Amino acid sequence: MLYSLLRPLLFRFDAETAHEQTLAMLDQAHKLRLSALTCQSAARKPVQAMGLTFPNAVGLAAGLDKNGAHIDALAALGFGFIEIGTVTPRPQPGNPKPRLFRLPEHQAIINRMGFNNLGVDTLLDNVRRCKFQGVLGINIGKNAATPIENAADDYLACLDKVYAYASYVAVNISSPNTKNLRQLQEGDELGRLLAQLKQRQQALADKHGRHVPLALKIAPDLDDDQVIAIARLLTEHRIDGVIATNTTLSREAVAGHPLADQAGGLSGAPVKDRSTTVIRKLAKELDGALPIIGVGGILSGRDAVEKLDAGASLVQVYSGLIYRGPALVAECANAIAARAKP
Numbered sequence: 001m002l003y004s005l006l007r008p009l010l011f012r013f014d015a016e017t018a019h020e021q022t023l024a025m026l027d028q029a030h031k032l033r034l035s036a037l038t039c040q041s042a043a044r045k046p047v048q049a050m051g052l053t054f055p056n057a058v059g060l061a062a063g064l065d066k067n068g069a070h071i072d073a074l075a076a077l078g079f080g081f082i083e084i085g086t087v088t089p090r091p092q093p094g095n096p097k098p099r100l101f102r103l104p105e106h107q108a109i110i111n112r113m114g115f116n117n118l119g120v121d122t123l124l125d126n127v128r129r130c131k132f133q134g135v136l137g138i139n140i141g142k143n144a145a146t147p148i149e150n151a152a153d154d155y156l157a158c159l160d161k162v163y164a165y166a167s168y169v170a171v172n173i174s175s176p177n178t179k180n181l182r183q184l185q186e187g188d189e190l191g192r193l194l195a196q197l198k199q200r201q202q203a204l205a206d207k208h209g210r211h212v213p214l215a216l217k218i219a220p221d222l223d224d225d226q227v228i229a230i231a232r233l234l235t236e237h238r239i240d241g242v243i244a245t246n247t248t249l250s251r252e253a254v255a256g257h258p259l260a261d262q263a264g265g266l267s268g269a270p271v272k273d274r275s276t277t278v279i280r281k282l283a284k285e286l287d288g289a290l291p292i293i294g295v296g297g298i299l300s301g302r303d304a305v306e307k308l309d310a311g312a313s314l315v316q317v318y319s320g321l322i323y324r325g326p327a328l329v330a331e332c333a334n335a336i337a338a339r340a341k342p
Helices: 002-010 015-031 071-075 120-129 148-162 181-185 187-208 224-236 269-286 301-310 319-324 327-340
Strands: 047-049 052-054 058-060 081-087 100-103 108-111 135-140 168-172 214-218 241-244 265-268 292-295 314-317
Touching: 002 015, 015 071, 015 100, 052 135, 058 327, 071 081, 081 120, 081 168, 108 269, 108 319, 120 135, 120 148, 135 148, 148 168, 148 181, 148 187, 181 187, 187 214, 187 224, 214 224, 224 269, 241 269, 265 269, 265 319, 269 292, 269 301, 292 301, 301 314, 301 327, 314 319, 314 327, 319 327
Parallel strands: 058 081, 058 314, 081 135, 135 168, 168 214, 214 241, 241 292, 292 314
Antiparallel strands: 047 052, 100 108, 108 265
């Protein structure tokens, strides 16, 4: 209710300014212990996945809290897990503004942020200061200035630093806003990257005395053969999970909109079916070998259940929060809990 009153005001600002103001308001509400006024109670229905216990199946997708500066306030909204980032080894400003656009008629967002973040060291300072004790994913990427042939160096550098602080680490090779990044999804390059990540994960597990799962985040713009090849490599390299999917480059669902030609990834309602199709194909190919985190176009409890019906074990939301507000978290968690009942 409260967000429905605030949204028209927030939508008067450009999207990136509104994003920053919303996070500031959430921080203040949490500080004043008013978070309960912004959302309903989310059903507790624990989920076991990647060797972790999630209090409920609904998580926050990466991108909303890139620097891990708002973890406690976001966790108070009822999420079963929080994913922060994408973070890179070195700070970088991202792409020039404006770089974030709303398409309200389609309940969609176009972004070309470009992994803007303050660097992994700042993110870890924020993680150390937060009080959150739940499941925390840290999403890692490569710096824009790093040549694509050296991308593994950036992923390994981030993995080394975040390993001790993460419940799981998400490897983002599917953002459309870093040049050539998506070519890392191709067979040979992906195989080499996964092999290096797995080897480093094993060394870090020995060093820290605990196994931190790795999850690969993939794009929705993959054909069946590419999905099959990725599923095979995930299984071959014993990766712990897969996040499906990132934003799409397709504009078919928003054709004719004045902003449709803006460069960047499209998220929100238009990516829902595309994401679900990839999840369904992945689930068939993986056959339970590893869990799928479903993300893309979840704007209702029904959408969340659809992802689970397609084969996901967990879901994440982001763009839906912009249009529905914090109430979406409880709606999704409660719908999933009701689905599980006999």
